[in-house]
Amino acid sequence: MKPLLVLTTAAVLLARATAMTGVAPPGEPQYDAAGRMVFPADYRDWVFLSAGLNMSYTADPAMAGQDMFGNTFVPAAAYAAFKKTGTWPDKTVIVLENRGGTGKGSINKRGLFQTGDYMGAEAHVKDTARFKGGWGFFAFGAAGAPASEIPHSVACYGCHEQHAAADTTFVQFYPTLFPIAKQRGTLSQSYLAEAAAEAARK
Amino acid sequence: MKPLLVLTTAAVLLARATAMTGVAPPGEPQYDAAGRMVFPADYRDWVFLSAGLNMSYTADPAMAGQDMFGNTFVPAAAYAAFKKTGTWPDKTVIVLENRGGTGKGSINKRGLFQTGDYMGAEAHVKDTARFKGGWGFFAFGAAGAPASEIPHSVACYGCHEQHAAADTTFVQFYPTLFPIAKQRGTLSQSYLAEAAAEAARK
Secondary structure, eight states: OOHHHHHHHHHHHHHHHHHHHOSOOTTSOOBOTTSOBOOOTTGGGSEEEEEEEEEESSSSOSSTTSEEEEEEEEOHHHHHHHHHHSSOOTTOEEEEEEEEEESOSTTOOEEEEEEEEEEEEEEEEEOTTTSGGGEEEEEEOTTOOOBOOOOTTSHHHHHHHHHOSBTTBOGGGOTTTHHHHHHHTOOOHHHHHHHHHHHHHO | OOHHHHHHHHHHHHHHHHHHHOSOOTTSOOBOTTSOBOOOTTGGGSEEEEEEEEEESSSSOSSTTSOEEEEEEEOHHHHHHHHHHSSOOTTOEEEEEEEEEESOSTTOOEEEEEEEEEEEEEEEEEOTTTSGGGEEEEEEOTTOOOBOOOOTTSHHHHHHHHHOSBTTBOGGGOTTTHHHHHHHTOOOHHHHHHHHHHHHHO
16 A cells, blocks of 8 residues: 555544544534533643733733733644634634743743643634534633533623634734734734724834 | 544554655654754644743843743654653654744733744754763754754753753643653652752742
8 A cells, every 4th residue: 555545544544433432523622411511621732822921901910919821722623724724613622721820940040931830721612503603712610620601791702703813713812823814814804904003003 | 343443453554654654753853964953843733831931041031122932842742651651752852932922912901922923943852872861952043944963062951961850851841741750750860859959948
């Protein structure tokens, strides 16, 4: 067998095995019998999008008196699809992990590193058959118990729809994907108008 | 065919395809004819270890007048091996990506996010047949040209050997792996002595 044929056969067999097990493919959202989202515990094996420190979209600090990093992850298949198309496929799950930061430890003299102080995670899920507007938000505590969808009256939905660069996600803060959204012409009209206004003020 | 048999067959076929192509498996170090290391351009598809901001092991800032994040990545197979054993398998490549940070942009009001300002990367490579002490360091500029091994007289080697928590790597700054090294008893004697001295001073 030639390498390409061998690889194709392997891929077909893997797809068949996934269908046989009866659960959603790795990285796709899972819900329990009560309709709550199951915490995607393997998200640290996903592709890293970016990390921020103490970011806040309001004048209030994200976490007063404590440094907090935010690490963002997406499953490999969704990442590969975005790189091709500039937008997210259905069943994409984006996880934002909140984690403490400190400058004190070992031989570090300056700056901040991330610690074992895990502060829970948020998920932004594209499931067009399930959520109004196509996307749902979920917040998971440190214990990782299943979570109900955050109601659409909460500000995260409106803010993402109005300010996020592509497909209601903050791709302007994901440095490997932002140039792709630009190139593919998938930046939202509201984001483009906002960026133009920002540029005009400078 | 049963799912397990199908999966096993798929894995065997994938391994055979890798052997057929004649190049090192994905994630393992590649060298050119001159013995320089080829830049592992796909490192953003690897597993994320952690991110730091403006970290420095000396009193001097890492990058004066500019905020810089450091993102660390390792291939999935090496990450899985560390989770099992608490140490790195031969042919592990750890990449530290240096990337600019800013607080100004879009609707961000506080804190810092990472930008498109990519500032090159460093690699720490375990290749016991090739490097004195088992590990080599490489620095890649933004263009990603092949790099020669950094000479062993440079401080990075001694510092990692003396202060890094496990297998000459700074696992004390990788929050998902540090508990594993503790549990597996793979923390180095020099690190344990240093941590005990630090605890005694408090």
